[in-house]
Amino acid sequence: MSSIAHELAKKQKEISVSEFFEKNKQILGFDSLTRALITSVKEAVDNSLDACEDASVLPELIIKVEKVENNEYRVTVEDNGPGIVKKQVPNVFARLLYGSRFHTRSQRRGQQGIGVSAVVMYGQLTTGKAATVRSKISDEDVAYECDLILDTKKNRPDIIKEDFVIWDRVHGTSFQIHVKGKYITGKQSIFEYLKGVAIVNPHAKITFVPPEGNTVVFERATEQMPPPTKEIKPHxxxxxxxxxxxxxxxxxxxxxxxxxxxxxxxxxxxxxxxxxxxxxxxxxxxxxxxxxxxxxxxxxxxxxVKIMAPETDCLSPIGETLIRKGLKNVLGGLTPEFYAPPVTREPKVFGGNPFVVEVGIVYGGELNREEPIQILRFANRVPLMYQQGACAITQAIQTVDWRRYGLEQRGGQGIPYGPAIVLVHVASTKIPYTSESKEAVANIPEIKEEIELALKHCARRLKTHLNKAAKKGKAKVKFEIVQDIIPMIAEKSAKIVGKPVPDIAGTITKIMNVVWIDDSVTFEKKKHHVSVKIYNYTPKSQALHLHMLVPYDKVDQKSLEVKPIEVREGNKVTWDLKRISSTEVYELAFDLVGVPQEQYDDNEVYVSHIDPASVIGVEVLPGDWDLEHLKITEEGPEETMDEGEEGEVDYDEVAEVVKNEE
Amino acid sequence: MKNNERNLRAVDRLTDLAGEVYDQIDSGKIPKMMIPLRTKGNIRFDPKSNVWKYGKAMGARTAKKLTGAQMLLRTMYMLEFIEDMIKDSKSSTLREMYYISEGWAKAKFSTQDESNMLAEDLEIITTCMREDFKLRPEEDGARVIGNVTIQEMDRKGKKKKINCRDDVGDSGYGMPYNVEKEKIQFVDCDADFLIAIETGGMFDRLVENKFDEDAHAIIVHLKGQPARSTRRFIKRLNEEMKLPVCTFTDGDPWSFRIHASLAYGAIKTAHLSEFLATPTAEFIGITASDILNYELPTDKLSDKDIQALNAEKTDPRFNDEFWKHEIDLMLEINKKAEQQALAKYGLDYVTDKYLPEKLTEMGIIK
The missing domain is CATH 1.10.8.50 (Helicase, Ruva Protein; domain 3)
Structure with missing residues (x-):
């Protein structure tokens, strides 16, 4: 009898471990076949990126997903990290709650030490197959390779097979697992996840080989490693x-x-x-x-007791430049109208944990106008794919009144509509997730408030741009009138009355009465072609100083007809345009050679030595150019186009369409 | 088509118009045209002619605004086109002109409504009529059945006498787009009144029931909002043959407007009201009161209907006790009815009961 009891006890134990897994599938991220496959990739990728960063290696990841049969997939994640010493390999990959970072506090992707071991367990439970790990450290000539399973009774790794193999990598780790899953494309797919990873890890090169075989490479957008994160003790x-x-x-x-x-x-x-x-x-x-x-x-x-706030220099935000680069890099073929300069807030503290919030917004152009905005959520440089509604990031977005910033939003709350992508990154030594599966940031008041502030800050930059664009649009309409329509009216009326075509200069300057500046930059044959056109639509001739922010050493001098009167700090260039006659169009143009395309995609043009109220299309020179003898006008150019004479009704605006009436 | 004096006068007026624009540009001004506002706020009752005409409020069409500039350019193109037509003794339909504008680059019209409206603007500014511009509508005129004899000048220049009861089929006599004296003359008429019907279904019902003979009436099918020629035809019959006129439409806000444009003058063509409106015309129904009195089958008012009724409350043409009452009542019961709803009581009900009752009430028949 006692032996039966022992047998039962053994079984009970076995059951309890698989039961534990079964019960916690959801919080571990294995609740559906689709999600299980993504989680498997995700956990391995998190590990690889952390390993590379620990060793200050620019990450190069290869992720391969192959279909074995029906619902079975083979996932391989290979990195160029430092590798893992032989003794530690089994523990790292096949032991739950094992890890170096359980008690330390630093901004890491993995936090609990469940991650990749849970994948190993899920794999063996669903396919019965062991995981294969290959790792090589730079000290060794050969790589160590082993097949591992997790002994669910003892929570210990079981090495089924091990060997030393030749591997052409200097160092790195490859992890391969068979899991039951379902491969999908579109939203919440592995591709989208990796795209997210590439955005917030612009220093990583990520190669994805999907089951259907069309390899996708997310190229590295920067060679700059994120600064190493410091470990701090808990506050x-x-x-x-x-x-x-x-x-x-x-x-x-x-x-x-x-x-x-x-x-x-x-x-x-x-x-x-x-x-x-x-x-x-x-x-x-x-x-x-x-x-x-x-x-x-x-x-x-x-x-x-009075205790100092925790130190905050242990965090590693992505930073404004790299968020912009990352977003640009993954938008691929889509050309948006505007990248709002990203916002990185000062670090703040919740419950003894420092955290920092970053926001980036991409707007317009070829982005979809009819749908809700796209939200990209990140925590410690990990894309969050599921539970969008439960996440403090989403909730903060829903709280902001986006109508004030130029997006559509019913009733001023909820997810706004319009052609925009909003990226939010929360970095902390301890991200408060809503559950173990790390898919949603918990609604901690301090964090939500910071996210809201960051969103509003970035949205204001978007609004500024939209205002500017609207102003330019208005000027463009006038431009069409004077440039196309008035000449045609003059010509036609002359023809009807049988007189010579009248001079339209007077009419044009009356309609516009501004100096209109239109700039453009195009990239062709490895050259940037920059053009600034100055239309003098005022009744008198005009003189002005034109200032541009350009890398002057890259200007092809042969292409530049008029030399500047001054170049400061290598890129603050000033031209003195002495005389542009009434209704004359003056063009200043030059080529830039040897500048990467994305490094110069927008001209910064300013003017001075002219009444700012009479200029449209560019800004007045900002204060930091601090030129001598120059009064800086804080006011932007005012709307000068007078709308209708006093009390005059516009016929075409009031004309009612009286339908159903002959 | 040969030119007449009116066409030549039109050329002069249009050239003057182009000359004004030319002079404005030549003297360095922003080209601009002043046009009477064609809104319900700018129609005034003219006690002399008993119809509604445009008031004194003017709007500016100026090249300072994109739309204004575009319309001025279109005006120039249209002037040139009209003058060319007159020179070449050609004419075109409004629709053809709309298509001609395809070749006008930036002056191209985006809808035919736009080109029609501009043609009307030119009528107003030059005090010419679109016929003088050699522009004609493409719509076919309405149908007439009843004992009236007309003499029409046909396309070969032959005078043809037609009795609109005996010489036509059941679909009646079809009005040409030009119903002026040089084209149509009334020879004889034996009827007590003219009844203008909104829908074809009701027109056919009256014809099948021989209402023209039994009630001694001329029946005209308006085809919804009546074309200019239909209104002009009715006005001429009213004036020349001393025929009382009444309108019989559906019971909804849009039908009220049909009567208004026939009797008081349309907002869109108020410059021609004197020429087109029949101020003595009476509205038979369907009224909101009819809906209640005759317990007619109804539909609920749509949002657009309610909007239209509310707009009518500020329309000076409806500013009398009868209309105020009917409009308010319709809003109150929140219902509308079609004229064919009378069929609820049988096919003959409209001719045996409803119309005789209403017409007697109005004193049109005794």
Missing amino acids: PEGVELGELLSMAKYTESLKMTSFLNNEFSRISYRVAREICELAGVAPDARPDKLSLEEAGAILEAIKK
């Missing part, structure tokens, strides 16, 4: 009871005060003594003997 404000107890149990410190001082940030010995005093715990008590009550008292005491 006392964010510590929970259980965490405090387990830290106290495993600490090497022998006294309470040194435990508090060593294991937490911002606790000096003085503060530690203060805490112990307030909590009624002896300063030299042994931490491993800490009782539940005492731990509670210490937490209470921490709240009362």
Whole structure:
């Protein structure tokens, strides 16, 4: 009988581990076949990117998904990371809750040490096949390769087969797994996920080989590694009871005060003594003997004692330049109208954890106008694919009144409509997820508020652009009138009355009465062609200084007819245009040679030495050019086009369409 | 078609118009044309002719605005086109002119409504009629049945006498687009009144029931909003043959407007009201009161209907007790009815009961 009981007990244990997995499929990210496949890729990619960054290697990842049969896929993720020493390979890949970062605080992709081992377990549960890991460190000549399964009874790796093999990589790791899954394209697909990864990791080169075989490469947009993230000790404000107890149990410190001082940030010995005093715990008590009550008292005491805010220089935001580059890189063929300069906020703190929020907005052009905006959510440089509605990022977007910033939104809340992509990145030493599957940022008031502020800040930049575009559009309409329509009216009326075509200059300057500046840049044959056209639509001749921000050493001097009167700091170029007659069109043009296309895609043109109110199409010179003898006008050019004479009704505007009436 | 004096006068007027624009540009001004506003706010009752005409409010069409500039350019093209037609003794339909504008580059019309409206603008500015511009509508005129004899000059220049009861089939006599004296003359008429019907179904019902003979009536089919020629034809019969006129339409806001344009003058063509409107015409129905009194089958008013009724409340043409009452009542009951809804009581009900009752009430028949 007893042997039967033992057998049963064994089975019970086995059941409990698979049951655990079964029950927690959803929070682990394996609740559907589609999602299971993405999670498998995701966990392996997170590991690879973290490994590369730890070793300061520019990541090069190859992700391959192959269809084996019906619902079975083989996923291979290969990186050029530092590799893993032989002894650690089994633990890293086939042991739950094993990892170096369980107790440390730094901005990492992986946080809990469940990730890739859960994938291994999911693979073996659904296909019965082992995972294959190959890894090579630069010290070794050969790579170590092994087939692993996870012993669900003991939570220990089981090495089924191991060998040393020749691998042409200097160092790196390859992880291969068979999983049951479903491969899809479109929204929430592996492709979209990797695209997201490429946006927020512009320093990574990512190659994706999908089952259907058309390899996609997300090229590296920058050679610049993100600054290494610093590990910090937990700040006392964010510590929970259980965490405090387990830290106290495993600490090497022998006294309470040194435990508090060593294991937490911002606790000096003085503060530690203060805490112990307030909590009624002896300063030299042994931490491993800490009782539940005492731990509670210490937490209470921490709240009362003045402790410095946690340090924030441990975070690594992506930064404005790289967000812009990343977004550009993945938009591929789509040309948007405008990249709002991204916003990276100052770090803030929630519950003892520093965090930082970044926002980027892409607008217009070929983006879809009819649909809700596209939201790209990221946490610690990981794209979030699921549970959009539950995420603080989405909720913050829904709270902002986007109508004020030029997007459509019913009732001023909810996800706005329009041709826009909104990117939000939250980086923290501890991202508060809504669940273990790390798909949604929890709605922490401090975080949501920061996201809202960042969104509004970036949206204001969008609005500024839209206002400018609207102004230009208005000027363009006038341009069409004077450039195309008036000459035709003059010609036709002359023909009807049988007189010579009249001079239209007077009419034109009356309609416009501005200097209109229109600039363009085109890229062809590895050259940027820059053109600035100045239309003098005022009744008198005009003189002005034209300023541009261009890398002057890259200007093809042969293409430049009029030389500037000044070049400052290598790129602040000033031309003195002495005389442009009434109704004359003056063109300043030149080529740039040897500048990468994306590095110069928009002209920055300014004017001075002219009444700003009479210029349309460019901005007045900003203060940081600080030219001598120049009064800086803060006001932008005013609308000068007078609309109708006093009290005159526009016939075509009031004309009612009286339908159903002859 | 040969030119007459009116055509030559039109050329002079149009050339003057181009000359004004030319002079404005030549003297460095922004070209501009002043045109009476064609809105319901700018129609005034003319006690002399008893119809509604444009008031004094003017609007500017100026090249300062894109639309204005475009319309001025179109005007120049249209002037040239009309003058060329007159020179070549040609004519065109409004639709043809719309298609001709395909070749006018930036002056091209985007809808035929636009080109029709501009032709009307030119009528107003020059005080000519579009016939003087050699422009004619493509719409066919309405149908007439009843004992009236007309003499039409046919396309070969032959005078033809037609009795609109005996010489035509059941679809009646079809009006040409030109119903002026040189084309049509009334020879004889034996009828007590003229009844203008909105829908073809009701026209045919009256014809089948021999209402023209029984009630001694001329029946005219308006085909919805009546064309200029239809209105002109009715006005001439009214004036020359001393024939009382009444309108019989559906019971909805749009039908009220049909009567208004026939009797009071249309907003869009108020410059021609004196010429087209029949101020003595009476509205038979269907009224909102009829809907209640005759317990007619109805439809609910749509949002557009309600909008139209509310617009009519500020339309000076409807500013009398009868219309105020009917419009408010219709809004109140929130219902409209078609004239054919009378068939609820049988096919003969309209001719045996409804029309005799209403016409007697109005004193049109005794």
